[in-house]
Amino acid sequence: MPTLDQVLQQALWKDKTIARETLLRAGADVDTVPTADEVEQYSRRLLRNGRWVPSAEAAAALDLVIGARPDPQNQPHSYQGGFLRGNAALPWRHFSRERIALQLIVRIADYRYIEQQHHSLCGPVTFMHDIAKRTPLAYAAYVIGLAENRRGPLGQMTVKVKSGSSLLGKRINSAPGSPRICEADYIALASLRDGSNILAYRSPFTHTMLEGATSPADMVRWMRDTGYQHVEDHSHMGSWRLRGLLIKAHRTSVGQNTVGLHLNQMRHKRNAGHTVMMCAAGSLANMALGRSLRDDMTMRVFGGHFMLVNSVDVTANGAIFDLVTWGRDSSENRIEIPWSKLASWYGGFVSGLP
Incomplete structure (x- = not known):
């Protein structure tokens, strides 16, 4: 898998011709932890030359992830605030802010990148597709809230993950022959499913079966x-x-x-x-x-x-x-x-x- 720096170098040489979908797919395929500066550069590449023209709500969601857009004259490369530059340790012990932020940018730009991979999560992923498609700001706030505080607001509902949950110790590794689930998707989907389970999540079954299936109820x-x-x-x-x-x-x-x-x-x-x-x-x-x-x-x-x-x-x-x-x-x-x-x-x- 390429690093984000390699993705950015490719975008630099092909800045006028590289397609939005190509850049999104390249960002989605990054498997190493990028730096915060690289994530900011990626968002700028995505917005450059009209490659992605976000709606007002999608732009607000992007600000929530990387911070407020800088003044190009005084601070051309310094974003203020945002999840990406937060200092507090995440309760998801093996996840990184930088990779979650990169994944959120990709999904705000195109909700279809939210995927369950080999996990049994078709119900939560379908529900999250609709949330991210209609209200990307609500989607970003939900994932960021869970990532930072184990509490994700979704309209009138708040999804909570208990401090002792096995979810928080998840390591993102590829199972043999199966692509890995991304951190942002695991946080969003497994947390939603967690609230519907009678039994507590248990390792190692938690990380593959996720305790059952979603019913219409x-x-x-x-x-x-x-x-x-x-x-x-x-x-x-x-x-x-x-x-x-x-x-x-x-x-x-x-x-x-x-x-x-x-x-x-x-x-x-x-x-x-x-x-x-x-x-x-x-x-x-x-x-x-x-x-x-x-x-x-x-x-x-x-x-x-x-x-x-x-x-x-x-x-x-x-x-x-x-x-x-x-x-x-x-x-x-x-x-x-x-x-x-x-x-x-x-x-x-x-x-x-x-």
Whole structure:
């Protein structure tokens, strides 16, 4: 993996031509601890030549991370305040301010970089995608609050991590064959999940399993506690998914007559400005992203995976989704998923008005 200094040197030589996405991906791939000066330089490179023109709220979130923008005449390279230049030790004993700050900059610029990697965190990551997409300032304040004080505000809810939690001793290492989860994502996602668990987090299982999966009831509670209005649970994970064991002709009928009605209701919610978080088999996400179907038959019928839905188009033969999951969105693929597969994979959705 490159160091941030190497990323900056590359951006220096290609400053006018290097694309925003290339610079974001390079920043996301940094695996060493950068210096605070390098993080500030990275943010300036990202903003230079109109490469990234943040909204007012995204600019405020950036200020929260690196500090107020300097006076270019008097202090051209000195930012004031901000999480990056804080002096207090973090309760996350093996994490660094500099790397968390760099990761936050990347995610404020593009919320899709929030990823669960090999951890079982699809519910929290889908919820955090929506927060970071709509309100990057709230997202930054949430992660910074948890990173510094173990308390992250999310609307009307405050997520807390106990001082004795095993989460705080997490070391970020790559498991064999799996990319590591980033510190900013682990703080945001594992902390949110921690509040939903009955059992205490325990090492080493904490760092891989994270004590279970997110249920639709968890998602509904997070949305209501955070301040979403008109929160509704339209999930049917259970007897519905058993219909995926029927023969193809019967699955097609179920898809058209049952799933189709549901998806039209989902489309109506999205068009009315509601957030929609769909639960389905991971195979649906893989197909929408243009990937191979990696799950076995059992997981295709019974597996559950949350993803953020930006739009859905219902067709005569199935549906086309614009969804975000695993750090990617499916908007460019426009892959039609047939009714017979939707009957096997689809498990419903949770919606609410932000």
